[in-house]
Amino acid sequence: MAIARAERLVNLVLCLLSTRQYLTAERIRAIVPGYSDAATDEAFFRMFERDKTELRDLGVPLEIGRSAEFDNTDGYRIARRDYELGDVDLEPDEAAAVALAARLWDSPQLTGAAHGALIKLRAAGVDVDHEVHTAVEPKVRTTEPAFPPLLAAVQEGRVVEFDYRKLTPVEVRTRTVEPWGVVAWRGRWYLVGHDRDRRAPRCFRLSRIVGDVRTVGKPGVVDRPDDVDLLSFVKRSEPSTQAVATAKLWVARDRAQGVRRRARVVGERELDGVAGDVLEIDLRFPDSAAAWIAGFGADVVVLEPEVLAKTVREKLVGALRGAGVRA
Amino acid sequence: MNASADRLPRLLALVPYLLARPGIPIEEAAADFEVTPRQLRKDLELLWMCGLPGYGPGDLIDLSFEGDTVTVTFDAGMSRPLRLTAAEATALLVALRALAETPGVVDKDAVQRAVAKIEAAVGQAQPAGVAVGLAMREAPETAVVRDAVSDGVRRGRALRLHYYTPSRDEVTDRVVDPMRMLLVEGRSYLEAWCRLADDVRLFRLDRIDGVQVLDEPAAPPPHATPTDTSEGLFRPDPSQRTAVLVLEPDARWVAEYYPVDGLTELEEGRARVLMRYADTAWMVRLLLGLGGEVHVEQPADLVEEVARQADAALRRADHLPAT
Numbered sequence: 001m002a003i004a005r006a007e008r009l010v011n012l013v014l015c016l017l018s019t020r021q022y023l024t025a026e027r028i029r030a031i032v033p034g035y036s037d038a039a040t041d042e043a044f045f046r047m048f049e050r051d052k053t054e055l056r057d058l059g060v061p062l063e064i065g066r067s068a069e070f071d072n073t074d075g076y077r078i079a080r081r082d083y084e085l086g087d088v089d090l091e092p093d094e095a096a097a098v099a100l101a102a103r104l105w106d107s108p109q110l111t112g113a114a115h116g117a118l119i120k121l122r123a124a125g126v127d128v129d130h131e132v133h134t135a136v137e138p139k140v141r142t143t144e145p146a147f148p149p150l151l152a153a154v155q156e157g158r159v160v161e162f163d164y165r166k167l168t169p170v171e172v173r174t175r176t177v178e179p180w181g182v183v184a185w186r187g188r189w190y191l192v193g194h195d196r197d198r199r200a201p202r203c204f205r206l207s208r209i210v211g212d213v214r215t216v217g218k219p220g221v222v223d224r225p226d227d228v229d230l231l232s233f234v235k236r237s238e239p240s241t242q243a244v245a246t247a248k249l250w251v252a253r254d255r256a257q258g259v260r261r262r263a264r265v266v267g268e269r270e271l272d273g274v275a276g277d278v279l280e281i282d283l284r285f286p287d288s289a290a291a292w293i294a295g296f297g298a299d300v301v302v303l304e305p306e307v308l309a310k311t312v313r314e315k316l317v318g319a320l321r322g323a324g325v326r327a
Numbered sequence: 328m329n330a331s332a333d334r335l336p337r338l339l340a341l342v343p344y345l346l347a348r349p350g351i352p353i354e355e356a357a358a359d360f361e362v363t364p365r366q367l368r369k370d371l372e373l374l375w376m377c378g379l380p381g382y383g384p385g386d387l388i389d390l391s392f393e394g395d396t397v398t399v400t401f402d403a404g405m406s407r408p409l410r411l412t413a414a415e416a417t418a419l420l421v422a423l424r425a426l427a428e429t430p431g432v433v434d435k436d437a438v439q440r441a442v443a444k445i446e447a448a449v450g451q452a453q454p455a456g457v458a459v460g461l462a463m464r465e466a467p468e469t470a471v472v473r474d475a476v477s478d479g480v481r482r483g484r485a486l487r488l489h490y491y492t493p494s495r496d497e498v499t500d501r502v503v504d505p506m507r508m509l510l511v512e513g514r515s516y517l518e519a520w521c522r523l524a525d526d527v528r529l530f531r532l533d534r535i536d537g538v539q540v541l542d543e544p545a546a547p548p549p550h551a552t553p554t555d556t557s558e559g560l561f562r563p564d565p566s567q568r569t570a571v572l573v574l575e576p577d578a579r580w581v582a583e584y585y586p587v588d589g590l591t592e593l594e595e596g597r598a599r600v601l602m603r604y605a606d607t608a609w610m611v612r613l614l615l616g617l618g619g620e621v622h623v624e625q626p627a628d629l630v631e632e633v634a635r636q637a638d639a640a641l642r643r644a645d646h647l648p649a650t
Contacts, residue, residue: 114422
């Protein structure tokens with residue numbers, strides 16, 4: 001029964017914390033209330049194994065050893081210095097930052113862990129308010145299906161294998177990666193790790209992983225370099241956003257205010273019998289500019305550069321196809 | 328996490344928690360552990376049965392209740408909480424570091440002090456396998472706007488905004504009474520009472536084309552209440568329409584970015600979603616820009632409008648002399 005089990009486990013922790021001698025399983029069976037319920041030796045050992053696993057999963061440091069040389073079985077104890085959280089004395093502004101940080105995650109894996117951390121800090125005497133008077137409520141989500149298995153693999157130090165879709169050329173290939181970390185950058189999640197096939201560090205976008213993530217081999221084999229800065233690695237791998245490209249656009253008269261507010265009028269021109277202006281615009285993020293321009297439909301036409309005109313055209317042809325029309 | 332898996336960590340934390348707060352109301356303790364007062368009382372009853380070997384009256388955890396408050400009178404050696412697990416430390420420290428790197432969120436200095444203290448308390452600092460950069464792309468103009476807006480918020484002054492509204496694709500002038508600034512999912516907003524709309528509005532900083540701090544004080548009416556951000560910034564509006572979209576893997580961010588209801592996984596990493604939208608013109612612009620990455624299934628008039636506008640845009644571009 002769940003309640004009896006919780007009671008037994010609390011008593012086990014208190015017992016092992018209070019002893020300096022290693023206590024054998026038999027001794028524990030005799031002392032700690034609840035174990036006498038076990039009718040047979042086998043039932044007891046099963047019960048005890050399960051309890052040890054649960055405590056270890058919670059992070060309780062169980063020490064195994066023998067109190068004296070002539071002991072012939074291993075015993076257990078909990079070293080207080082390894083069990084107890086050290087002193088944490090947070091100023092009010094620091095506690096406010098912690099409260100805000102704990103609310104950052106919108107993720108089944110990380111929300112629970114942050115909540116667990118908060119409970120322990122409160123138990124250490126830190127007052128962490130529920131209501132933090134701040135202007136800001138940042139949120140980070142982990143909705144990608146590949147996130148939970150990759151996070152687990154990173155934390156366990158396990159090699160992973162997955163099918164990965166590349167855009168140019170379009171292909172799906174199986175990749176084997178020693179994962180170093182998962183990184184959220186500009187609203188997207190990435191995996192950073194050593195790509196065994198390329199024999200080099202690589203960065204993978206989680207949204208391009210096709211199907212399941214599979215683990216390969218045993219935990220604890222991934223050797224992450226000490227000096228790697230995950231976030232910087234992803235930033236560097238992204239196409240540079242520094243390059244500013246100037247484009248020339250035709251914009252229908254009084255239309256597309258969203259474009260006009262970012263551009264300069266450099267002339268007038270009639271196109272397709274419609275009055276309009278010629279605008280010059282600096283595009284800081286050329287990769288997303290085409291999508292943005294395509295959104296304005298017939299109100300905006302790219303005059304130059306040719307490559308942007310072509311990309312916008314591809315978007316529009318794609319939109320036609322997406323609406324079920326064969327171009 | 329299920330209830331029983333949560334319970335043991337809570338039981339281990341409760342005694343030190345109460346020890347640090349003698350005479351705390353049970354209701355307050357329950358709120359801190361995010362359980363009902365009833366559940367907390369059950370936990371206390373269980374702890375009362377636990378203690379040190381011998382398990383006599385002087386060996387058991389002892390609690391004294393007075394009215395609705397509780398005090399620990401004997402802790403049975405459980406005076407400190409268990410150390411943070413690697414996963415707990417990671418979840419908290421990564422979030423703190425992300426906040427420290429984001430401008431205008433919290434006092435960076437306070438965050439860094441908190442990180443240092445928690446790292447010290449946690450013990451061996453191991454590299455976290457998670458990193459988060461909250462910052463979004465921000466143009467230099469937006470940084471200038473941010474400074475002026477925060478100045479107005481800090482000094483409690485009304486602001487005149489030159490503001491771009493994408494749903495109507497227009498730029499309007501309005502005077503607003505600032506309430507606070509927000510950062511939600513990597514975007515910065517000014518929340519203010521808008522005298523033009525006669526209501527509370529959120530203004531995205533990157534859509535403010537001009538801002539002037541006025542001499543008059545900010546005076547939002549007493550009934551102006553801040554937006555509850557816990558359920559996301561934009562709540563479902565009964566007048567909204569719903570589109571059925573099939574997202575290619577590369578357009579899956581749409582489901583994270585916009586209000587999406589159901590998500591059905593399809594083969595090859597694609598997903599079918601129901602997306603709510605208030606304004607057809609805005610939705611058409613989004614879909615034109617997503618060209619090829621999204622297949623629009625419903626409603627029929629939206630499908631038609633996307634096709635019509637894409638076709639018109641392609642025809643117009645064809646009028647350009649070939650280069």
